[in-house]
Amino acid sequence: MESMARQRTPVEDDDNPDDPPATMLPELEDREWLHHAQEFAHTSFWAVARRLPRLVREAVGLAWSTNRRDTVTSIGLNIAAGVMTTFGLLATTSVLRELFAAGPTPDRVRSALPALIVAASAVSARGGLTIAAGWAQARLTPQINYQVELRLFEATTAVDLAAFDDAGFAEEMDRARDRGMAEAAWIVDHTVNLVTGVVGMLATAVAVTVIQPLLLPCLLLAAVPQAATAVRMARREYLAMLARITRRRRMWMLAHLMANRRTAAEVRAYQMRDFLLAEYRGVMAVETRAELRLVRSQTGTRVVGATMAGLATFGVYAVLGGLLLGGMVALAAAATALLALQSARTSMGVAVVATNSLYEDALYYQDYRDFLARAHARVPVGGDRSTDGVDVIELDGVSLRYPDTDTPAVDRVSLTIRRGEVVALVGENGSGKTTLAKLIAGLYQPTGGVIRWDGVDAAELDPRALGAQVAVMTQEWWKFPFTAGQNIRVGRHDRPPDRPGPSVQEAAGAAAAHDMIVGLPHGYDTLLDREFKDGHELSGGQWQRLVAARGLYRDAALLICDEPSAALDARAEHALFQHLRRHPDRAVVLITHRLANVRHADRIFVLDQGRLIQQGSHDELMAAGGLYRELFELQASGYRADADDALPR
Numbered sequence: 001m002e003s004m005a006r007q008r009t010p011v012e013d014d015d016n017p018d019d020p021p022a023t024m025l026p027e028l029e030d031r032e033w034l035h036h037a038q039e040f041a042h043t044s045f046w047a048v049a050r051r052l053p054r055l056v057r058e059a060v061g062l063a064w065s066t067n068r069r070d071t072v073t074s075i076g077l078n079i080a081a082g083v084m085t086t087f088g089l090l091a092t093t094s095v096l097r098e099l100f101a102a103g104p105t106p107d108r109v110r111s112a113l114p115a116l117i118v119a120a121s122a123v124s125a126r127g128g129l130t131i132a133a134g135w136a137q138a139r140l141t142p143q144i145n146y147q148v149e150l151r152l153f154e155a156t157t158a159v160d161l162a163a164f165d166d167a168g169f170a171e172e173m174d175r176a177r178d179r180g181m182a183e184a185a186w187i188v189d190h191t192v193n194l195v196t197g198v199v200g201m202l203a204t205a206v207a208v209t210v211i212q213p214l215l216l217p218c219l220l221l222a223a224v225p226q227a228a229t230a231v232r233m234a235r236r237e238y239l240a241m242l243a244r245i246t247r248r249r250r251m252w253m254l255a256h257l258m259a260n261r262r263t264a265a266e267v268r269a270y271q272m273r274d275f276l277l278a279e280y281r282g283v284m285a286v287e288t289r290a291e292l293r294l295v296r297s298q299t300g301t302r303v304v305g306a307t308m309a310g311l312a313t314f315g316v317y318a319v320l321g322g323l324l325l326g327g328m329v330a331l332a333a334a335a336t337a338l339l340a341l342q343s344a345r346t347s348m349g350v351a352v353v354a355t356n357s358l359y360e361d362a363l364y365y366q367d368y369r370d371f372l373a374r375a376h377a378r379v380p381v382g383g384d385r386s387t388d389g390v391d392v393i394e395l396d397g398v399s400l401r402y403p404d405t406d407t408p409a410v411d412r413v414s415l416t417i418r419r420g421e422v423v424a425l426v427g428e429n430g431s432g433k434t435t436l437a438k439l440i441a442g443l444y445q446p447t448g449g450v451i452r453w454d455g456v457d458a459a460e461l462d463p464r465a466l467g468a469q470v471a472v473m474t475q476e477w478w479k480f481p482f483t484a485g486q487n488i489r490v491g492r493h494d495r496p497p498d499r500p501g502p503s504v505q506e507a508a509g510a511a512a513a514h515d516m517i518v519g520l521p522h523g524y525d526t527l528l529d530r531e532f533k534d535g536h537e538l539s540g541g542q543w544q545r546l547v548a549a550r551g552l553y554r555d556a557a558l559l560i561c562d563e564p565s566a567a568l569d570a571r572a573e574h575a576l577f578q579h580l581r582r583h584p585d586r587a588v589v590l591i592t593h594r595l596a597n598v599r600h601a602d603r604i605f606v607l608d609q610g611r612l613i614q615q616g617s618h619d620e621l622m623a624a625g626g627l628y629r630e631l632f633e634l635q636a637s638g639y640r641a642d643a644d645d646a647l648p649r
């Protein structure tokens with residue numbers, strides 16, 4: 001371990017800095033979202049500038065729809081600050097003119113005083129306006145982030161479940177969430193900066209034109225090297241970022257593995273520390289060298305830029321000198337021109353960087369907008385017929401084929417479920433039980449056949465009304481980082497006080513979870529996530545009891561239990577199944593591989609490769625022979641063998 005831990009500086013190795021580490025994994029290769037970055041890297045600045053009006057319109061529209069007052073304030077105050085720049089420069093010329101005039105110094109200072117006051121006021125006003133504009137601009141950022149995030153999550157929680165099986169959709173969602181969403185506030189920020197820069201340049205140009213129009217071309221000439229250097233540096237930095245992006249993703253991934261509670265146990269159990277640290281060091285060495293090379297080349301660009309800017313300034317001085325000698329410009333005007341030059345340079349730098357950034361970030365923001373459009377198209381519309389319960393659910397030739405798959409997961413299944421019944425779905429792994437259960441629950445829409453609720457096509461029912469009749473204890477439950485009580489209550493968080501149904505404690509009792517919860521440090525108020533202060537962790541089986549309690553608390557007309565007892569001990573399993581027995585107001589669909597639990601079901605449906613191959617009661621299926629009987633006897637023989645082996649000899 002120590003040999004691995006020997007501290008090398010990241011720049012010690014001398015392999016090619018651009019070589020990816022030897023163990024680079026394929027999934028870490030550049031992904032589609034990088035295309036925008038590459039597009040930007042290969043687009044000329046002029047092409048970018050041509051798209052500016054549309055981008056600015058978009059950004060202003062976004063800011064406007066978020067908060068009109070702050071948008072107007074931010075842009076308006078920046079323009080006002082620009083006007084103050086013009087006043088300041090003009091007043092400065094007057095001051096200098098008075099100071100350079102003939103006569104005794106006290107007289108000259110006295111006559112310069114009014115212009116001096118105007119100049120000082122203009123500078124102060126400009127400072128104040130800029131600060132106020134910055135405040136309005138900063139106020140916009142959190143408001144935009146809030147709006148944009150809310151819109152995204154309103155969309156992601158409304159789309160149909162099937163959308164999440166579509167790889168394209170999932171990737172677009174990742175791009176919109178990880179990058180596009182964050183860019184919204186930035187494009188507004190860049191736009192305001194662009195406006196600030198352009199207004200600053202215009203203000204300077206107006207002042208110079210008033211003083212002496214011939215100086216205007218000089219001003220532009222002097223600002224060009226500055227702009228060229230800013231563009232070049234921004235682009236170089238961007239290209240370096242592109243080259244480093246795969247390495248950085250690998251570093252994030254490794255960092256996540258080394259500093260994460262969920263991976264901590266396995267990292268230790270497999271003694272992966274040295275391996276992970278060596279990988280991290282390898283990538284970091286390459287990364288650090290790449291950064292050092294960037295710093296070096298940026299410094300080179302800066303030197304070239306500064307030299308060019310120096311030459312341009314020298315040229316401007318020469319022109320100014322010529323104009324002065326030729327008597328075409330007064331000394332005071334020439335001095336102001338130098339101040340204007342400085343101001344124009346700063347403004348142009350701001351505008352150029354803002355243009356570059358705006359273009360780049362707008363590409364990512366477009367991802368976000370595209371995703372929202374795609375998500376809205378995937379929100380289930382359904383019908384408008386309401387339902388407040390169900391007596392009979394019929395599946396008529398129902399099929400479901402997942403996107404991009406060749407064979408249907410559920411293939412032309414017809415069956416009937418009645419209120420008051422307990423039915424079971426049985427079959428080997430991958431036979432389609434969970435998929436069928438999700439179809440019955442309305443979580444997926446069939447790609448063939450029809451599901452009827454009391455004779456009405458489920459597609460004609462209001463999806464919210466239908467969903468309200470269903471409770472699903474899923475096989476892949478999530479450990480919600482809420483309190484124990486909330487974890488149960490979210491089963492029907494909007495339950496009106498007058499709606500009958502079990503209390504949280506009753507539901508927990510039915511799922512054999514009550515005693516366990518009461519024993520937690522804060523009982524039902526115990527937070528179930530160790531990553532938060534005072535958080536508590538439950539065992540897998542304890543979690544499953546909570547999941548069962550949530551399903552029972554929901555108290556729905558159709559209860560679907562997908563492997564509800566896989567992690568439960570024998571006592572908890574027994575208690576739960578006591579509560580999953582027949583109930584006159586409820587239909588239960590049970591999926592389990594523990595076939596002893598389905599013996600008492602009213603009907604058992606046996607699936608094989610998506611097809612319904614057998615149905616009947618336990619006794620009927622045992623008498624008929626076939627897959628059910630084979631699976632049941634296999635399991636039963638296992639118990640008998642265990643029992644025999646366990647006997648003392």
Ligand SMILES: Nc1ncnc2c1ncn2[C@@H]1O[C@H](COP(=O)(O)OP(=O)(O)OP(=O)(O)O)[C@@H](O)[C@H]1O
Pocket residue numbers: 165402403405409427428429430431432433434435436475
């Ligand atoms: N989201 C999905 N996208 C694509 N295929 C899927 C998806 N979910 C399941 N499948 C496929 O559909 C088939 C049926 O899966 P399903 O989960 O319904 O089986 P199951 O009978 O519940 O299996 P198990 O007993 O292992 O829980 C399998 O071949 C599986 O690979």
